[in-house]
Amino acid sequence: MNKNLLTLADCAPSSTAEPMARAKAEDISALLKAVADPTRLQILALIAKADLQESCACDLTGPLGLSQPTISHHLKKLAEVELVEKQRRGTWIWYSLNKTRWSQIAQLFA
Amino acid sequence: MNKNLLTLADCAPSSTAEPMARAKAEDISALLKAVADPTRLQILALIAKADLQESCACDLTGPLGLSQPTISHHLKKLAEVELVEKQRRGTWIWYSLNKTRWSQIAQLFA
DNA sequence: GCTATAAATAGACAACCATCTATAAACCAA
């Protein structure tokens, strides 16, 4: 996933050649699906604006008006594609953005 | 949608303030959902690599192994969020990428 | 008008997903 979508298309020799490999399309799709949810976009924005750019899950339920398991579910989805990272400090688990992964998405559309 | 997601977060004064407006999150989500599908990513790549960077729907069914209505369905989704544009020339309808819209996505993750 | 081709629509169906409640697991402090 080191080339963007448009240049990826150039890998094939002609306009009637094979399409982008399905497996690669599914990889990119999985990453984008994780971001393409309104609640997860709000979660990412909340983390980004928090002090030290990290939040614990319990700080997200209130502003978003969602149950704790629902927030946990979304954070798991974001962690699965490595868009957020978790770090346990005592009772709390702190979530932060993986900016490398973030900019990889930007590269896809550059 | 003229600021990216991370700076959008800065609009709020403190870490306990309101989250990103739900309506805005849903707008961005709708755009990203349109791209976050493996078949639609393949369609976009096929259009990008085609001669003159445009394809008619009938050129997509073969390489992707999908029915004509399914391709039509995906092209409609992409057109709804203005990621592709359509132009009728006789019997065929030619689809091309809206690169302005494309780069707007890149801006979100810049 | 008739026929052929391209694209869109309608309707059906299976798979996926966001959310909830209820419960369990992990951790800290007495």
Added chain:
DNA sequence: TTGGTTTATAGATGGTTGTCTATTTATAGC
């Protein structure tokens, strides 16, 4: 160990969506 707090998991449910077949609409040529 007991109790309180935070996070994760299990299971259920309603809504969304990708795909298909069948049909309709639009255009071109005879």
